Amino acid sequence: MGVNTTDAIVLRRREFRETSLLVTLFTKDFGKINGLIKGARGARAQAGLNPQLFTLNRIVFYPRKRGDLDMVTECDLIDFFDDAKRDLERLAFASYFGELVDVVGQARQPSSELFDLLLNSLKRLSDNSSAKRTARIFEIKLLKILGLSPNLTNCVGCNKDIEWKATDRASFVLRDGGLRCKECDTGNSVTKGVLPILRGTANFIMHVERASHERVSRIKVSRPVGVQLERLMGAFIAFYVKSNLKSVDFLRKLKI
Template sequence: MAVLTSEAVVLRTWPVHEADLVVSFFTRDYGRMTGVAKSALKSRRRFGGALEPMTVARAWFAERPKQDLVRLDQLEIIRSPLSLPVDPTRLTVLSLFAEVLEEALPEHDPQETVFRLIVSVLEQTTVEQPWMPLTYFVLWMTRLMGLLPDIAHCTACGETLETGETTFNAYADGLFCRVHRNGNASELSADSWQLALKMLRAPVGAFAGEPWPRRRGQDLRRFALQSLERHMERKLKSGEMLGRLAG
């Protein structure tokens, strides 16, 4: 039974037996995995503080014959979410990252681009700036999951969208012109539409220096989260928590 190694992001853990933990983690090379970390609650040498959700670590694990769960042997921290200050908003944003990845990604399916996305947004997610990386993450996840048609054109008729006429609804992917909006449509502001076009062409670090109050991109986040929830066929608990925090 060969031991494999890969850079990974811890998604969540839950206890099993007396000192073991089941760990959901997303690896760069092998996709999302679920494994058992034996004696994880007792062994600081093998795991230490690396089991906090959204920890980026080097993981060593082995696939076991006829077993769904891998054997997780060790995690070595590369970047911990606790290395920066934590407040309720930042903690909930990190929880949303983990929830989306766990619910949206199939197991054992390498997703290099998604892995690079989560590592890049984690670097930008601070107490002072939680909303920009959140907006970037949910928008790009809709793109990478194939849920985002060309947002420069109306999904229904293909006509070029114009500033001030862009709409979306909870029951269909993409954006629509005013002619093809349905009765439940919501407006996507001109600022958010232009922002989405820019975000799809630039790395997350390009937006790091911009002022980003909570309301900026709020409708864009709602549009992207609706698309993700429709695909996953469930409401995101962390999304509801963010809504309460945002007021």
């Protein structure tokens, strides 16, 4: 395999030996790669070879014949996303997005949808968009990319259509990834993986799944819907991702 050039977002980085960096990058054309950057640090560090977390860069790399570490030889900054790091809340959400992509992204498996989702979400954190709303949009679109979109139109028990015009709430079953109608709802508690869901919450999720990132980023939701979205998406992702995300613990400590 020859030399490759692509755009990449930095998910992880750590110092290695005296002058090098180990990085995990999610690339536009090659999926997730682990890279070694020599000469990135120290007195003789090469300009542009010290990429920061959650930045967009144009990189040049070539795969090693052995192991999973690719050699990154060039790294030119495209976008630092300065405003995404202007306060702790936005930086915490950027960490959350990056960690989720790191967990679900497959090594050397390209996903332009996943790359674009991460890129657009970092852009939204850099403008005046609500950080929390950006996070909910990220979660909903991520689940769609993974083929895990919640079923919000039919009952998981009897397959009957959910008539949202005739009801303002239903029950969401985490294990089945969908709704349970009133007739099939046996009154299980939240601790058994059944969460309440409002009509406004369901409508927001279905709209986000269909619409572009730019359009949905301007949608405002009521406080009850916002609180429920955070709880529902957090529980749903935790159920299927099954990974202890450090960024989630940090967000909880910040009480965001």
